[in-house]
Amino acid sequence: MQISQNWIDIAYLIAAVLFVLGIKGLTKPKTAVRGNMLAGAGMAVACVVTLLHRDIVSYEVIIAGILVGGIIGVLLAKKVQMTAMPQLVALLNGFGGGASFSVAAAEFFRGGHPDTVGIIATGAAVLIGAVTFTGSFVAFAKLQELIDGKPMGFPGMKAANAVLLLGSIVAIAYLVSNPGSPTVFWGLAIAAAVLGILLVMPIGGADMPVVIALLNSYSGVAASAAGFVMGNSALIITGSLVGASGLILTQIMCKAMNRSLTNVLFGVMAEGGETIDQDEVYAGKIKSTSAEEVAMLLETAQRVVIVPGFGLAMAQAQHAVRELADTLEANGIEVEYAIHPVAGRMPGHMNVLLAEAEVSYDKLKDMDTINPTFEQTDVAIVLGANDVTNPMAREDKGSPIYGMPILNVDKAKTVVVVKRSLSAGFAGLPNPLFAKDNTLMLFGDGKGAVVDITAALKEG
């Protein structure tokens, strides 16, 4: 059965409306599940009606592809641990870029007679799609710790990137006048693929939230470009929605680190003139404590704030934390969570982990809400967070992280920092918080320490 293009376009319009309503649902936790369903329904409408498109003459390849992709998708969605969500999103970004690349390539080799706009759009889809594809896999490899998470580079890397980008643009320009050159097409594809790798290699672990959000945006823009190639309104609208989404998240992440996007992508962290000597900051001022001591402190507290960071995910400590909070709440103590926008490895990472442990989302407070309350907080427990609590960002104008908004945990009456050692965070800076008079260090594994505190509380 075939239907006219008009009906297909109307179905695409319905799909686009459902996507918009779906995203609108995501603005509140209560309506979010329904929103996701609406978006899914939009996708079903768009796909079913496309199968009736007049260009589709056989279904074998389609069915095979959907079966393979569907099985992989189900497995990924079911098996992934909440702590590994950044990796999964990185992968999905990459698949999105790869799909747009393949669609544009297929359209190129179908050999119609595209106009200038069509060729430029093809070039853009190939360029952005390939960069997203390979860049996302580097991000995935870093997050999964298949390769070193530290920034990697070589002399002349920026020049190499510039050459690759310029070369890609020249290739697209060449294709405009000679649309039938497969060699130039594949040259463009390879240059873009290498560019994707080189762009993400120099970006370090703690900057991953920015990179993932940006690649998310790219995957949307690539889909949009593929839409221009095919003259398909569904792809154009949806791709730009996703592109905008990723861009806003990127902006939020950059703001939370007080850095510009160019600085994250191309700059190294400001290599502060003098290296601050760790011993000078810490010498003789570190007070080590024990789980029992922390439990005694907590017994007399009225308000406790838990500050989770990437270490919480590393230690898989979210359930242990919930149990600690339950024990405290059973004793009439108020417990809230302070979530820094860049805590973890992707936007909202901590919220998902704590939601998995059944922590009610209204107890998860963002930075601006929780900061004024630290002065009325008896105990702040910092769990695997470091740089986002470093008071140097507020006080030391010479510090590379000066100006970054932080959680003012040091204003709490007592701060308990659970940490394996005094080693520096991603910024490579000592944290004067650890040496403050009101700070106690509880050295050890995050999960083990929390379990010990809970046990001591229950005994006491």
Add this chain to the structure above:
Amino acid sequence: MDFVAELTLFVLAIFLGVELITKVPPTLHTPLMSGSNAISGITLVGALIAAGSDAGMLVKVLGFIAVVLATINVIGGFMVTNRMLAMFKRK
């Protein structure tokens, strides 16, 4: 569709996207990302046309790859988003 009409759609959709997304609370940023991954799997629409066309082996292979990748995005993205959101709904 002519280019100007397409460009109009593109630009207006970006503005709509910005308005919508700024209202999503930080708590839901991870599901937002996986959900928008699923939505960007709309490329599947283009992939289906490429994979189902009769334009030679290379196009079919590229179409097949595109269908596989986009389907992973759609199915994986919606399912994992649903899994996460169900955790937020509980209370």
